[in-house]
Amino acid sequence: xxxxxxxxxxxxxxxxxxxxxxxxxxxAELGYHGTSTRQxxxxxxxxxxxxxxxxxxKADLLYRIAELVHESVLAALRDALADVHGPTARVRALMYAxxxxxxxxxxxxxxxxxxxxxxxxxxxxxxAGMRRRVRAVLHEEIQAGVAAGVFDVADVAxxxxxxxSLAIDVCRWYRPEGAASPEEIGALYAHxxxxxxxxxxxx
Amino acid sequence: xxxxxxxxxxxxxxxxxxxxxxxxxxxAELGYHGTSTRQxxxxxxxxxxxxxxxxxxKADLLYRIAELVHESVLAALRDALADVHGPTARVRALMYAxxxxxxxxxxxxxxxxxxxxxxxxxxxxxxAGMRRRVRAVLHEEIQAGVAAGVFDVADVAxxxxxxxSLAIDVCRWYRPEGAASPEEIGALYAHxxxxxxxxxxxx
Numbered sequence: 383x384x385x386x387x388x389x390x391x392x393x394x395x396x397x398x399x400x401x402x403x404x405x406x407x408x409x410a411e412l413g414y415h416g417t418s419t420r421q422x423x424x425x426x427x428x429x430x431x432x433x434x435x436x437x438x439x440k441a442d443l444l445y446r447i448a449e450l451v452h453e454s455v456l457a458a459l460r461d462a463l464a465d466v467h468g469p470t471a472r473v474r475a476l477m478y479a480x481x482x483x484x485x486x487x488x489x490x491x492x493x494x495x496x497x498x499x500x501x502x503x504x505x506x507x508x509x510a511g512m513r514r515r516v517r518a519v520l521h522e523e524i525q526a527g528v529a530a531g532v533f534d535v536a537d538v539a540x541x542x543x544x545x546x547s548l549a550i551d552v553c554r555w556y557r558p559e560g561a562a563s564p565e566e567i568g569a570l571y572a573h574x575x576x577x578x579x580x581x582x583x584x585x
Numbered sequence: 586x587x588x589x590x591x592x593x594x595x596x597x598x599x600x601x602x603x604x605x606x607x608x609x610x611x612x613a614e615l616g617y618h619g620t621s622t623r624q625x626x627x628x629x630x631x632x633x634x635x636x637x638x639x640x641x642x643k644a645d646l647l648y649r650i651a652e653l654v655h656e657s658v659l660a661a662l663r664d665a666l667a668d669v670h671g672p673t674a675r676v677r678a679l680m681y682a683x684x685x686x687x688x689x690x691x692x693x694x695x696x697x698x699x700x701x702x703x704x705x706x707x708x709x710x711x712x713a714g715m716r717r718r719v720r721a722v723l724h725e726e727i728q729a730g731v732a733a734g735v736f737d738v739a740d741v742a743x744x745x746x747x748x749x750s751l752a753i754d755v756c757r758w759y760r761p762e763g764a765a766s767p768e769e770i771g772a773l774y775a776h777x778x779x780x781x782x783x784x785x786x787x788x
Contacts, residue, residue, distance in 0.1 A: 413699075415619025495757060496616075496699045540765060540773045543758070544751060551754035554698060555746070562743060570743045578780045 386490045389454045398436045400426040402450070405443040406490050414444060414497040444497060445505040451487070451494050452512035458483045459519050469527030470576055476523060477575040478568035480549035484556070485564035491553035517546050527579060534581035545575050589693050592657050601639045603629040605653070608646040609693050617647060617700040647700060648708040654690070654697045655715035661686045662722050672730030673779055679726060680778040681771035683752035687759070688767035694756035720749050730782060737784035748778050 386406065393399040404425030408417040419440050423433040437443045462479035466472050484491050501509060521542040527533035535541050552567060562570075589609065596602040607628030611620040622643050626636040640646045665682030669675050687694050704712060724745040730736035738744050755770060765773075 412618040413616030415615040416617070536776075537773055540770070541777065544774065544777055547754040547758060548747060548751045551750040551757070554754070555750060567743070570740055571747065574744065574747055574781050578777050 386487055389450055389487060389490065393450070397426070397428065397432070401428070401433055401436055402443065402447055405440075406447060406493055409444070409447075409493045409497060410489055414440070414493075414500045419443075441500070441502050441505070444500060445502070445509070447490065448494050448498070448501065448505070448509045449512075451490050452509060452516070454487065455480075455483055455516055456512065456519075459516065463519075463523075469523065469530055469532045470580070472523050473520075473527065473533075473575055473579060474572040476520060477545060477549060478572040480520075480546070481552050481571040482564045482568035484549055484552035485567050488553040488556045491550070495550065495553060517542060520545055524579060533579040535579055541578060545578070548574070589690055592653055592690060592693065596653070600629070600631065600635070604631070604636055604639055605646065605650055608643075609650060609696055612647070612650075612696045612700060613692055617643070617696075617703045622646075644703070644705050644708070647703060648705070648712070650693065651697050651701070651704065651708070651712045652715070654693055655712060655719070657690065658683075658686055658719055659715065659722075662719065666722075666726075672726065672733055672735045673783070675726050676723075676730065676778055676782060677775040679723060680748060680752060681775040683723075683749070684755050684774040685767045685771035687752055687755035688770050691756040691759045694753070698753065698756060720745060723748055727782060736782040738782055744781060748781070751777070 387403065390399050390402050393402060401422060405417075405422045407425055408421050411417075412421075417440070419433055420430045422440070422443065423430045426433075437446070458479045459476055462475040463472055466475045498506070498509065521538065524533060524535055524538050524542050524545075528535050528538060549571060552571075556564075556567070590606065593602050593605050596605060604625060608620075608625045610628055611624050615624075620643070622636055623633045625643070625646065626633045629636075640649070661682045662679055665678040666675055669678045701709070701712065724741065727736060727738055727741050727745050727748075731738050731741060752774060755774075759767075759770070
């Protein structure tokens with residue numbers, strides 16, 4: 383089981399799950415607009431008619447994938463903070479988990495980053511809300527560190543955005559055959575994040 | 586003239602240039618695989634037959650766009666370093682230019698980041714070479730700062746990759762109507778880059 387498959391493990395029935403996995407495969411290869419529901423169904427070994435039992439439209443599939451991806455990120459960040467105390471340790475744990483997640487789930491994450499614009503208005507609002515929650519987790523930890531006098535950050539919003547961006551972009555360039563493992567990338571990014579937040583000679 | 590149009594200004598004849606601009610528009614909206622040459626030609630107010638006078642295939646258009654985009658980035662980085670001395674000032678100038686460029690040219694940059702996988706083997710090698718040169722510019726400046734004892738960097742390759750990634754990802758999230766201007770993003774990222782490289786309390 384690949385790590386992406388682990389993300390879909392809770393989806394039932396089995397046919398719904400296979401269609402999600404086939405959709406990620408097709409979107410990754412041909413883009414959302416370049417993929418037909420017929421291709422997705424074929425990828426799952428099903429007929430186009432059988433697909434519509436589980437998903438009304440191709441847009442429905444994209445929305446469900448986006449929802450699962452963002453639920454998974456939020457859970458990873460929440461888990462990373464459990465029982466971790468102190469601003470530096472918490473940002474370190476967050477950034478490690480955030481970057482690691484985007485290496486491990488680079489394929490599904492990339493599809494979603496590339497195709498967010500194809501979501502319909504209602505779903506787009508829901509996903510935008512989930513993305514705001516992700517950014518808020520980082521923002522709150524930076525803010526807490528500033529309030530505690532541990533971090534020195536002139537632009538909390540911009541710096542939080544930069545940290546999120548750095549972790550998210552791992553899904554664009556990460557390759558499993560590359561030099562660094564998800565854990566090594568996570569450790570480096572945790573280190574760089576703390577450097578960005580704590581005053582140095584440049585602070 | 587938008588900043589993207591400025592990037593194509595040297596392309597002649599006029600019809601070739603209009604086709605490039607129309608291709609970026611279509612790829613941005615529908616993805617590379619979701620776009621037909623007929624749509625691109627129509628976007629430029631031309632017939633599909635007239636398109637083939639200028640570009641053999643849709644893949645040719647993508648390649649030409651990727652080439653112009655990467656030539657523009659490399660020129661921006663080269664210009665940023667002219668007459669700037671000292672590792673800190675040079676990294677600051679580089680990061681400012683790199684992030685600014687990706688905000689100003691976010692649309693064309695996004696198309697290229699999303700669609701690099703669609704390039705054919707030969708063109709993909711050429712573009713990969715240009716991308717290595719972009720990363721090498723950053724890498725060399727970090728290396729020089731370490732050699733001069735100004736920077737404290739355990740993982741030069743990984744840190745250089747992170748700085749490039751941070752600047753490139755601006756094209757994904759930047760919106761002209763957003764709170765920060767390209768210049769403000771450039772200034773923040775120059776500051777964050779120097780923080781990552783110079784030893785602080787965490788160093």
